[in-house]
Structures are given as C-alpha cells and as structure tokens.
Amino acid sequence: MKKILINLSLILVSVTSYAQFTNFEYLNPNLPVDERVEILVSQMTVEEKIDQMVYTAPDIPRLGVPEYNWWNESLHGVARAGYATVFPQSITVAASWDKDLIHRVATTISDEARAKHHEFVRRGKRGIYQGLTFWSPNINIFRDPRWGRGHETYGEDPYLTGKLGTQFVKGLQGDHPEYLKTVATAKHYAVHSGPEPLRHEFNALVSERDLRETYLPAFRDLVVEGGVYSVMGAYNQFRGHPACANPILENILRNEWGFDGYVVSDCWAISDFFRFQDYSADAAEASAVAVKNGTDLNCGNSYPFLREAVERGIISEEELDRAVKRLFTARFKLGMFDDNEDVPYAQIPFTENTSDENAKLALEAAQKSIVLLKNARLPGQENNTLPLSKNINRLAVIGPNADNWEALLGNYNGIPKNPVTILEGLKRKLNDTEVLFAEGAHLAAGVSNLHPIAGEFLVTEKGEPGVTGEYFDNAELEGNPVFTRVDENIDFYWESHAPVPTLPDDDFSIRWTGYLVPPVSGTYSLGCWGMPTLDVWLEGEKILSHNTEHHAFHHETAVELEAGKKYKFVYEYKNWHGDGDARLLWAIPNPDMQKEAVEVAERADAVVLVLGLSQRLEGEEMDIDVDGFAGGDRTHLKLPKTQRELMQAVEATGKPVVLVLLNGSALAINWADENLDAIVSAGYPGQEGGHAVANVLMGDYNPAGRLPVTYYKSVDQLPPFEEYDMEGRTYRYFEGEPLYPFGYGLSYTTFEYDALELPSETAAGESVKVKVKVTNSGNMAGDEVVQVYLTDEKASTPRPIVQLEGFNRIHLQPGQTKTVEFELTPRQFSLIGEDEIRVIEPGDFTVYVGGGQPGKKGAVTVSEKIRLTGETVEIK
Numbered sequence: 001m002k003k004i005l006i007n008l009s010l011i012l013v014s015v016t017s018y019a020q021f022t023n024f025e026y027l028n029p030n031l032p033v034d035e036r037v038e039i040l041v042s043q044m045t046v047e048e049k050i051d052q053m054v055y056t057a058p059d060i061p062r063l064g065v066p067e068y069n070w071w072n073e074s075l076h077g078v079a080r081a082g083y084a085t086v087f088p089q090s091i092t093v094a095a096s097w098d099k100d101l102i103h104r105v106a107t108t109i110s111d112e113a114r115a116k117h118h119e120f121v122r123r124g125k126r127g128i129y130q131g132l133t134f135w136s137p138n139i140n141i142f143r144d145p146r147w148g149r150g151h152e153t154y155g156e157d158p159y160l161t162g163k164l165g166t167q168f169v170k171g172l173q174g175d176h177p178e179y180l181k182t183v184a185t186a187k188h189y190a191v192h193s194g195p196e197p198l199r200h201e202f203n204a205l206v207s208e209r210d211l212r213e214t215y216l217p218a219f220r221d222l223v224v225e226g227g228v229y230s231v232m233g234a235y236n237q238f239r240g241h242p243a244c245a246n247p248i249l250e251n252i253l254r255n256e257w258g259f260d261g262y263v264v265s266d267c268w269a270i271s272d273f274f275r276f277q278d279y280s281a282d283a284a285e286a287s288a289v290a291v292k293n294g295t296d297l298n299c300g301n302s303y304p305f306l307r308e309a310v311e312r313g314i315i316s317e318e319e320l321d322r323a324v325k326r327l328f329t330a331r332f333k334l335g336m337f338d339d340n341e342d343v344p345y346a347q348i349p350f351t352e353n354t355s356d357e358n359a360k361l362a363l364e365a366a367q368k369s370i371v372l373l374k375n376a377r378l379p380g381q382e383n384n385t386l387p388l389s390k391n392i393n394r395l396a397v398i399g400p401n402a403d404n405w406e407a408l409l410g411n412y413n414g415i416p417k418n419p420v421t422i423l424e425g426l427k428r429k430l431n432d433t434e435v436l437f438a439e440g441a442h443l444a445a446g447v448s449n450l451h452p453i454a455g456e457f458l459v460t461e462k463g464e465p466g467v468t469g470e471y472f473d474n475a476e477l478e479g480n481p482v483f484t485r486v487d488e489n490i491d492f493y494w495e496s497h498a499p500v501p502t503l504p505d506d507d508f509s510i511r512w513t514g515y516l517v518p519p520v521s522g523t524y525s526l527g528c529w530g531m532p533t534l535d536v537w538l539e540g541e542k543i544l545s546h547n548t549e550h551h552a553f554h555h556e557t558a559v560e561l562e563a564g565k566k567y568k569f570v571y572e573y574k575n576w577h578g579d580g581d582a583r584l585l586w587a588i589p590n591p592d593m594q595k596e597a598v599e600v601a602e603r604a605d606a607v608v609l610v611l612g613l614s615q616r617l618e619g620e621e622m623d624i625d626v627d628g629f630a631g632g633d634r635t636h637l638k639l640p641k642t643q644r645e646l647m648q649a650v651e652a653t654g655k656p657v658v659l660v661l662l663n664g665s666a667l668a669i670n671w672a673d674e675n676l677d678a679i680v681s682a683g684y685p686g687q688e689g690g691h692a693v694a695n696v697l698m699g700d701y702n703p704a705g706r707l708p709v710t711y712y713k714s715v716d717q718l719p720p721f722e723e724y725d726m727e728g729r730t731y732r733y734f735e736g737e738p739l740y741p742f743g744y745g746l747s748y749t750t751f752e753y754d755a756l757e758l759p760s761e762t763a764a765g766e767s768v769k770v771k772v773k774v775t776n777s778g779n780m781a782g783d784e785v786v787q788v789y790l791t792d793e794k795a796s797t798p799r800p801i802v803q804l805e806g807f808n809r810i811h812l813q814p815g816q817t818k819t820v821e822f823e824l825t826p827r828q829f830s831l832i833g834e835d836e837i838r839v840i841e842p843g844d845f846t847v848y849v850g851g852g853q854p855g856k857k858g859a860v861t862v863s864e865k866i867r868l869t870g871e872t873v874e875i876k
Helices: 002-014 033-041 046-051 090-094 099-122 158-173 208-215 217-225 247-256 269-275 283-292 303-311 317-333 356-368 422-429 593-603 641-651 670-675 689-697
Strands: 185-189 230-233 262-265 371-375 394-398 434-438 467-472 483-487 491-495 508-516 522-531 533-538 541-547 555-561 567-575 580-587 606-612 657-662 678-681 751-757 761-763 768-776 782-792 803-812 817-824 838-840 843-850 861-869
Touching: 033 317, 046 303, 046 317, 090 099, 090 158, 090 356, 099 158, 099 356, 158 208, 158 217, 158 803, 185 217, 208 217, 262 317, 269 283, 283 303, 283 317, 303 317, 356 689, 394 422, 394 593, 422 434, 422 606, 422 689, 434 593, 508 580, 522 533, 522 541, 541 555, 567 580, 593 641, 606 641, 641 657, 641 670, 657 689, 678 689, 751 843, 751 861, 768 782, 768 803, 768 843, 782 817, 803 817
Parallel strands: 185 230, 230 262, 394 434, 394 606, 606 657, 657 678, 761 861
Antiparallel strands: 371 678, 467 483, 467 508, 491 580, 508 567, 522 555, 522 580, 533 541, 533 567, 751 768, 768 817, 782 803, 782 843, 843 861
C-alpha cells in the first residue's frame, strides 16, 4: 500500500488542477483488473476514448495515463528497435519441428523485449517499436510458394503451424498468473496469403470445409491452447465483409473459441473499406462498422473519425467503451499501471539484450533448422559428399549470398551486432584451410550486392580524403550546424542514439558533401541504406530517397561513371525517430564476376556455392519487378537467372559442389538436384547462420531439419495464385510428384522404425494412443523428427491424401532405441461433414509413423489401420 500511495502522490503532483475531480483508485493493484479498468475508463470523455483506440494513443495528463504506441514487432527477434538477437526467420525455424526450441526462442525474445521497453521508458521514449504489444506471430497458411510473405509463417500445414505458433505465444506472453510478459498477436485473421498486389481488395471465398480444416485451425490453437491475447484482422474481405469488420469471423473468435483479448486492424486496413472495397462510404462509417464487429484498435488513421460517427448516431459510446476496456485490460495485465518492483518481468536487466547466452540459442536454432536436401556419394569413393573433410586444403566459397549479412535475416528483423555470414563461418571453422571467395554474380538482374563506398574513393571540396559532414541539432537541417567534420565515408549506425552526446537523439540531421572518384569506368549501382529520412543527389540530380519510420532498406540506381573523374554528391540525412542509420553504397562494375568465380573454383578442392533469395526479392508489398519477382511475390520458382548461370558455370569445372541455399520459400532447383553433389537449405538462418552452416558442412552438427513446405518442380504444378480453394494445394491435396516433399530432410545417419502399436479399433470420439520404436541404425549421433500422419480411407466429404497429426524431435546415439508415444485426440479424427458441421465419422483410418511423409522421397515409415466404431459424433 505504501507503493500505491507513492504512485498516487506523484500523479497528484503532476495533475493538481484535476485532482479534486479524479478517482485514482485505478492505481490500486489489490483491486481486480476489471474494476480498475472500469474506474479509469468511466472518467474518460468520448474524445479521450476514441484517441485511445488508435495505435498512437496519446497521454491523458489529467488521469495520469502515459502515451502508448501499440505497434511493435518480434517475428524472430525484437525488430526495428536497435540491436537484438536475430533468430532464424519463422519459416526457417519451423524446419526444426521443435516445439521446445520455439518456446525457448520466444522466451528469449520476450526477455529482450522487456529489457528494451523499460530502458526506452527510462530514457523517456514511448514511440513505435518501443512498447510491449507485439504483432507476431504470422500464422497464415503458406498455401502457395509464390506468396512473398510466406517466409513470415510456419509453413503450409495447419497442424504444424498451430503447434509451433502456440509455443511461440506462450514464450512471448510468459506464465505469470497475474501479469503478461508481453502481448502476442495472431495474424492475419483470416484466409490471407497473397497475392500481395491484391491484398487490399480481394474477397476470399472458400468452402466451410477449407475454412475450418485449413485456414482457421492454427488460429483456434493459439486462442484455445496458447491463450493469445491479441488478434490482428487481415486486409482482405472474407465472404463479402472486410476481415476487420466480419461478423462471421468475430462470432467464431469470441463465441466459439472464447477469445477475451483485443483485436487490432492490420495497418490502414480500415481505410480499405472505402478506398478499395466499396464497402463503406467514408472513414466514419468504416470505423463504426469495424468497432461494432469487434476491431478494438486501429493501426491507421481512420478511428479519429469515430467522433463523426458518434455525432451521426451510427455508433454508441457503449460500443466504444467495450473496445477501450479491452485495450486497457491489456495494459493493466502488462503491469503498466503498477510499480515496476511489483512486476517481475520489469526486473529483467538491459544486459539481457544480445547476451552471449542468447547468441548460443540463436546458433542452436539455426543448426536445428538446416535441411539436408541431397548428399550424393562422390565417384569412386565410399563416403558421401557431406560432411566435408576438415583436412581439405583449399575450399572455394562462391555466390552472391556467401558474404551477404542481409541474406541471413529475412524481414521483420532486428539488427544483429555480429552477424556471421557463410563465408565468415567457414573461415573461422577452417583455420588450416585456404578459403577462397568470389561473389560470382549479383542476386538478380538489377539487384546488386551493395557495399559501403570506401574513403579512398571520396574527397572533400578541399581535396582531402573523405566527405564533409555538417551536423545539426534538429531534424530539418535548419540553422547553422553545431559542428562540421570530415568523415572517412558514410557508413554509420547509431542505434537509438545520436552521433555524439551533444546532439539530441531523435532530433538531428546531417548534410554530407563530397565527390566520388570512381576507380573504373562503367555502369555503377549507387545505393543507400538508412532510416528514417534521407535524400541523395549526384551532380545536382536527386537519385535516391528513403522516408519511413519503420526500417532501413536498400535502394539502388544505375549510373554511368568515368574512372578518375570527380562527381559531386550531397547526402542529406534527417533523424526524427528511431534507429540512426545512414550509409552510402555502391557496386563497382565487374563484367568478369562469373569468370573470376570459375577461376576460384578451379583452384579449389571443393566448392561451397551460396545462392538463394533475400528480403530484397521476396516480402511484403514490395516495389520490385525483375525476372521471377513482382510486388513482393514470385512469378516463377526458379533461382534468378544470374544465379542459375553461375551455378552451371561452377558445376562445369568438375569440382565437387555443395549448394547452400539461403531462402524463405521453396525453389525449383531441378537442375541442381540432378547435377550437384550436395544441397543444403539454411533458410534465413539469423545472426549465427555462418557458424551453423559451417558446423553442418564440416560434420560438427548432424542436420535434422525437415521441410515445412513442399518444393514443387514448377509453377505449372500449381493452381492459379488467386484461387483460395485447397484442391491441388500443399502436400495434403497435391497429387503430383514434388521435387522435395513436405516433411523431407536427410541426415548423416540412418533410422529404423518398428513395433508400431495402436488399437485396431476404438469408439468414435475416443482418444488413440500410438507407440513406436525408433533406432539410430547409423554410425553418427543425430536427431530424428518422428512424424505421424493420418489418412481417412472413406468419408462423406473430400479428405486430404494424408495429414500431419503429430511430431516429436528426438536425439539418438548410434545404436540407441527410443520408444516414442503420441496421443491422437478425437478432434484429430474429425472433419467438416456434408452439413458443414464438425463430426467424427466411423470408419477406417491409416496411421503412418516415420521420418517423413509416407510414400515420399526419403521417408522410412510404418503404418497400421484403425477402425472407429459406433455412430457419427458431433464435436465443437
């Protein structure tokens, strides 16, 4: 009670003019949360309530309510808020098939989130990416490999997605009986997975069967099993109503599943109602219908028009109260109105951020997520290509992703302090081996690997090496600079601070002026990287620009430059929020890139060829249009042409070639599968990717990742991207032959399965216990992912060919046997019947248990049939 009185007195001092009218009993932590919320919200005006329903919620000084920005991200590490431990991207860590790992990763992310948040508050910062409400995870179904945001998800299977997503939520939100550690958000609800250019307008029309059996199960898992406290509505419409104003989806969420948290719109989704969907007449009407149908918080600028909606009588104050109370319940559960000493999560020190222990976990996650796709035996030898010999004399590391830190990350990422590229990881691993490197090709036509322009190619007006920087104590380059200095080049990252203590962070600007002196003549790619605002002029013409509060991104433009000639440039940088980040980059013309790579390969005993994709090619609603990529999505599944040509040239040397893919979606690497010696998919492995890949290639870690998606041979095997019907999609309904099936992955050892036990029959509606013995029959210790699949042999509605219903990652020493047990619940035998109700039908099922998908490439499985007896059972 003493702490309560101290808090109360502090607030009273700051709001003395209002104190006689205000009830501060809401600060009493001994009261129930709902009572505290009622006391606080009941004192707000309509205008104040509406303000709190926008993600940039302002403070209410008279009530002692601080401002709060609801937008934060933590997809695979705390994002967009300075240095953080960067774990593998979601689709990558999904390949671990390791629920415990996902939980530990999310727990570490929330540790860093809490540490960062409280440090920001101590510094008086309460802006975007500084709060405790995180818009992660993305649990949409990666139904089509062309979707650019698919790498944010856990893959194409609803069961795998639900189980991994549930553990992520539990790790983010913690297990305290009173306080939430952070708030996790299940997104994007619902039936949302591209195409990106159409996401604001398309109307998803799917059957009740596909809705309930594919698109909703993961959301249900996160709500019912994970206790997720927030859900984000999608941009698109579903059955004629916007997802953020959808009575069908709200009824399922709150009435069927019992969700009691809050719903937030995707950003600017409410304005889509009247801008793209012709659903509402204006912002007031759109906002009213969204709130009435359960969207409590607006990421965007539409909800301020609720004032007009109230005046027009199309929404009531009681309906606003419902939303505002949900939002403040979350803030109370986060401990935002309690003394930090009473909130255990507030005690996490800032030193927890980017700790050595967290880096070790990032390495474990990256290693467990690597998938071995091919490992051929070398001609005339008994051993397979991998692992490589540690006594190798000379190793060539080639490719545009070999020494590219950005290709480790994926999107919605934090900034790693010490990212380890594949090249760097192999160099550190092989102290006695000569490691040769050649980039070999750019990532794609028009998408170059950009590097900071070194000081040797920059001169000032006075002819001195470097560039002249004028530093201002405001974000608008106004007045006289506080100081001027010569910087070696423009390659800075100040995190959330200013370049020097005398400048205010979040309120400074810099104008760099100098000359480029190119070393060779030709077509350069000049580029920039930075945030929030920058503009670059070359010879008086603006050539590059960036302006966003969210994150830095590479921009580039082609320019013709003549060797030795001086080209004047001006780089204007303005920091008004967030990370201080400013870089001037280029790619020097090199028509001999491929030739140099071939020469390096010919000198080596073996080649590690590092190809793939990056967040510059696939992602969210991107302004990109190159061969194979458009708007963030993909138009074919092949590697970019530049990389395919490099791959074939390197293979022609006759040297053993190990292909390492850094990728967030499936690739049709048919030629590589036929011609290269070994193939490894490392995904977007995070900050420790280089160490992880090196450990796998050199045999210090036995790979056991399994694909969470199907690798198709061509887009010709896919239905139209815009079609949301599941027929012909994913391993559950695809009847063709994939390049690599869902659940696939090789090992350096072998496993055997036997003694599968399950009852031959049981009553419909009963659980089924399954046991199997798994033996490591090889010579190397390793992990095996034991997978359980189910086939309904005859049903009243179309069924998946097989469907995943259980998995467990185990570790076995050579010769060791373990008994692995599963329990299949009644719901796992259910289906959406002809009357669109979930039922369990009596009949025959086949249960498969093994190291992969039954009947597919690389899978060792055993199976038994079980008959469900009795009458059809209806379940919720």
